[in-house]
Amino acid sequence: MRLFWPKLLEWRDVVVDLQKKETLMPFHPQVLSFVQALSMRLIRMRAYPEVVALGYWLRKAHIHEMKEAWLEETKNRFVKSRGTVFHLAPSNVDTIFIYSWMLSLLAGNRNIIRVSGKEQLQTNALLSVIIDVLQEAEHTMIAERTIVLTYDHDEQMTAFLSSESHTRVVWGGDDTVKTIRRIPLAPIANELVFPDRFSLAVLNAEAVLHAKSEEKEQLLQRFYNDSFWFDQMACSSPRLIVWTGSNEVIEAVQIEFWSLFDQVIREKEAELMSAIQVQKFATGLALAAEVETKEFKHGTTFSRVSFERVPANVRERHCGGGLFFECKATELAEVSTMIVDKDQTVSYFGFSKEELVAFVEQVPTRGIDRIVPVGQALDFDGVWDGQSFLKSFTREVVIL
Amino acid sequence: MMYPYDLAKQEKEKFLVQQLNELTSRHLEHSLEYQAMIEKSGGFVQAQALNELPFIPVQLFKMMDLLSIPREAVVKVLTSSGTTGQQVSKIYLDKETAASQTRALVEVMKPVLGEKRLPMIILDTKSVLKDRTSFSARGAGILGFSNFGRKHFYALNEDMTVDWDGLRRYLDEHRGSRILLFGFTFMVWKYFYQEAKKQNIHLDMGESILIHGGGWKKLQDEAVDADIFKRELKERFGIQHVHNYYGMVEQVGSIFVECEQGHLHTPNYADVVIRDAITFEPLPNGEQGLIQVISVLPKSYPGHCLLTEDLGTILGEDDCSCGWKGKYFTVAGRIPKAELRGCSDTFTFDRKGENG
Numbered sequence: 001m002r003l004f005w006p007k008l009l010e011w012r013d014v015v016v017d018l019q020k021k022e023t024l025m026p027f028h029p030q031v032l033s034f035v036q037a038l039s040m041r042l043i044r045m046r047a048y049p050e051v052v053a054l055g056y057w058l059r060k061a062h063i064h065e066m067k068e069a070w071l072e073e074t075k076n077r078f079v080k081s082r083g084t085v086f087h088l089a090p091s092n093v094d095t096i097f098i099y100s101w102m103l104s105l106l107a108g109n110r111n112i113i114r115v116s117g118k119e120q121l122q123t124n125a126l127l128s129v130i131i132d133v134l135q136e137a138e139h140t141m142i143a144e145r146t147i148v149l150t151y152d153h154d155e156q157m158t159a160f161l162s163s164e165s166h167t168r169v170v171w172g173g174d175d176t177v178k179t180i181r182r183i184p185l186a187p188i189a190n191e192l193v194f195p196d197r198f199s200l201a202v203l204n205a206e207a208v209l210h211a212k213s214e215e216k217e218q219l220l221q222r223f224y225n226d227s228f229w230f231d232q233m234a235c236s237s238p239r240l241i242v243w244t245g246s247n248e249v250i251e252a253v254q255i256e257f258w259s260l261f262d263q264v265i266r267e268k269e270a271e272l273m274s275a276i277q278v279q280k281f282a283t284g285l286a287l288a289a290e291v292e293t294k295e296f297k298h299g300t301t302f303s304r305v306s307f308e309r310v311p312a313n314v315r316e317r318h319c320g321g322g323l324f325f326e327c328k329a330t331e332l333a334e335v336s337t338m339i340v341d342k343d344q345t346v347s348y349f350g351f352s353k354e355e356l357v358a359f360v361e362q363v364p365t366r367g368i369d370r371i372v373p374v375g376q377a378l379d380f381d382g383v384w385d386g387q388s389f390l391k392s393f394t395r396e397v398v399i400l
Numbered sequence: 401m402m403y404p405y406d407l408a409k410q411e412k413e414k415f416l417v418q419q420l421n422e423l424t425s426r427h428l429e430h431s432l433e434y435q436a437m438i439e440k441s442g443g444f445v446q447a448q449a450l451n452e453l454p455f456i457p458v459q460l461f462k463m464m465d466l467l468s469i470p471r472e473a474v475v476k477v478l479t480s481s482g483t484t485g486q487q488v489s490k491i492y493l494d495k496e497t498a499a500s501q502t503r504a505l506v507e508v509m510k511p512v513l514g515e516k517r518l519p520m521i522i523l524d525t526k527s528v529l530k531d532r533t534s535f536s537a538r539g540a541g542i543l544g545f546s547n548f549g550r551k552h553f554y555a556l557n558e559d560m561t562v563d564w565d566g567l568r569r570y571l572d573e574h575r576g577s578r579i580l581l582f583g584f585t586f587m588v589w590k591y592f593y594q595e596a597k598k599q600n601i602h603l604d605m606g607e608s609i610l611i612h613g614g615g616w617k618k619l620q621d622e623a624v625d626a627d628i629f630k631r632e633l634k635e636r637f638g639i640q641h642v643h644n645y646y647g648m649v650e651q652v653g654s655i656f657v658e659c660e661q662g663h664l665h666t667p668n669y670a671d672v673v674i675r676d677a678i679t680f681e682p683l684p685n686g687e688q689g690l691i692q693v694i695s696v697l698p699k700s701y702p703g704h705c706l707l708t709e710d711l712g713t714i715l716g717e718d719d720c721s722c723g724w725k726g727k728y729f730t731v732a733g734r735i736p737k738a739e740l741r742g743c744s745d746t747f748t749f750d751r752k753g754e755n756g
Contacts, residue, residue, distance in 0.1 A: 272678045273736075273738050274677035274678060274690065274709075274735040274736075275709070275735050275736060275737055275738035276738045277677070277678055277680070278457050278459060278690070278707065278709055278735070279459070279738065281457050281680070281707070282456075282457040282459040282460050282463065283463075284441070285437045285441060285456055285457070285460055286437075286460060286463045286464055288436050288437045288440040288441055289432075289433040289436045289437055289464065290436075293436070293440060294440065295440050295441070296437075296440050296441040297441070298441065300678060300679045321738070
């Protein structure tokens with residue numbers, strides 16, 4: 001059990017103190033100033049593009065927009081924060097979970113954040129910046145309402161913190177979600193879980209083929225960012241590429257697309273790791289043994305596994321690091337039959353809004369919570385996995 | 401000429417290429433999974449050189465069962481030593497492959513150990529052998545090498561402490577005869593050498609010879625290399641001859657023993673190719689890369705041509721000053737594990753350990 005924030009206190013006392021603090025109204029000025037201070041710091045962290053993106057998302061103008069939309073939505077209604085929100089972060093404090101923490105803060109909650117035992121404050125640049133900003137005198141109000149701690153597998157600790165909370169947020173793999181779900185919440189509390197998800201890109205072969213070279217270049221750059229920023233390991237990183245159109249067009253465009261993509265990766269001088277190269281090689285070969293697999297092409301910059309049909313269970317067998325599953329469909333409508341509950345984000349190129357709406361309407365499973373243009377797969381949104389953070393982090397009081 | 405280190409380059413390559421082409425065809429015919437893998441990833445054309453043969457990563461045996469024989473023909477299953485929670489490799493041997501494995505071990509060691517069975521001290525616990533149904537790499541190693549000795553003495557107690565009194569009695573009993581010692585590199589260092597150092601124990605093991613294997617990974621962390629290892633053991637126990645061997649459960653027949661010059665040698669029926677760690681392109685002698693191992697022995701499963709996760713360098717071929725022919729090489733250790741990021745797989749209560 002280690003406390004990152006606040007420092008130098010007994011953790012039980014810290015929880016007691018935290019619970020004594022009243023909650024804040026959504027978009028409280030003190031919170032806005034804290035978020036802005038943090039944003040300024042994050043934008044400067046150029047070594048971490050995803051942290052810079054988080055910084056931009058938190059900047060004054062954007063938060064102001066969010067606030068306006070919120071005020072519009074809650075006009076003539078009385079909405080309060082829920083109280084104490086307990087966040088269980090993924091093993092590598094990832095930016096995505098910081099978004100949810102910030103939204104909980106904007107909603108006015110007290111927050112308890114449990115980061116992974118693997119985290120070392122000095123090695124986690126992002127976390128240490130947040131702690132830094134919390135220490136500044138002008139942010140006392142936020143600091144008093146925040147606990148950041150870590151502890152190893154300790155169900156009792158999780159149970160205690162869960163019983164003290166009004167909302168629990170779990171980021172992690174399916175097994176983590178299952179394990180934490182067995183630990184009771186306070187009866188009054190609600191819970192948001194973010195389990196394993198899988199994402200795909202849908203490319204209109206005809207549109208890619210006829211795109212102007214400038215547009216093609218942009219598409220490839222964006223596709224690179226989507227797939228390589230998080231080593232293809234984020235839940236919204238595209239891992240399956242579905243091409244729509246006629247066979248001839250698809251085959252022609254595939255050759256061009258992948259050879260251009262190879263160049264893009266080489267130009268970026270993305271760091272390739274031997275262990276990942278071997279892992280991709282092994283994963284691809286293992287998948288080649290499946291009946292539905294047509295072909296496995298192992299390459300230096302990335303590898304491709306093409307399927308006749310994509311079996312549901314190959315989603316768990318994806319190793320990230322530049323491995324692309326591929327399949328064909330005559331049209332977008334056909335893709336809806338491939339979608340399983342686990343599927344989260346579809347990034348697309350060459351489709352109209354109407355086509356996309358028609359597609360998502362036809363999906364018979366629980367799958368698909370986001371449909372975004374290629375290049376925005378990793379962009380965070382206040383609605384994630386089908387749930388609105390601000391809504392889940394607040395409650396409406398009916399006054400008649 | 402010292403069998404099995406007496407085939408020169410041209411002859412050896414010709415023999416291996418012909419054997420390996422046949423083996424590849426055989427496995428394509430008898431293992432559906434292997435066939436699917438090779439055919440869907442570029443196919444197989446008869447190779448003209450060793451480095452043209454299709455190879456598969458060792459890791460695959462952790463992911464799936466690969467056999468080229470009916471299950472009822474399996475007489476022995478070897479498992480790799482995975483750390484807790486890791487997937488282990490499962491290697492299926494039939495009578496023929498199991499027998500050729502035993503024979504190969506005897507043959508590659510003979511030039512080092514001679515014909516006679518020596519009194520043998522095993523620097524491990526007896527309990528490693530308790531479970532005879534599944535052979536861990538440690539158990540299989542001990543079992544395989546114990547054939548070279550007689551009057552086996554296990555130097556470690558169940559709790560990994562050294563039975564110093566028993567060891568001294570054993571040494572007194574066999575004073576004057578050559579003694580064979582066997583153990584795993586890391587265990588020899590940690591439980592035997594370091595313990596002796598701590599207790600300030602010196603022994604005279606006389607004309608003894610130590611065979612050890614299992615990898616330097618843990619010793620690398622402590623900055624112990626082969627030279628230090630040999631020097632310290634000589635100084636503290638008087639062990640004159642130390643021979644490391646490199647091999648893996650996944651490929652029977654590939655046991656590469658260190659000659660007196662400190663080089664690992666390839667016997668007639670096995671070989672190595674070094675490949676670029678990123679592109680897998682074959683590299684010339686003298687350059688470090690991933691070790692690909694080749695052996696003519698795996699007939700019951702498609703493990704004749706494997707890409708390992710170990711880094712090594714071929715120093716030369718046929719011209720080692722020890723007089724043995726064949727390629728000789730050194731192993732630098734494992735490639736570092738990849739830590740990929742992502743938003744899944746949190747601090748987990750599920751103890752998988754691997755990045756999954």
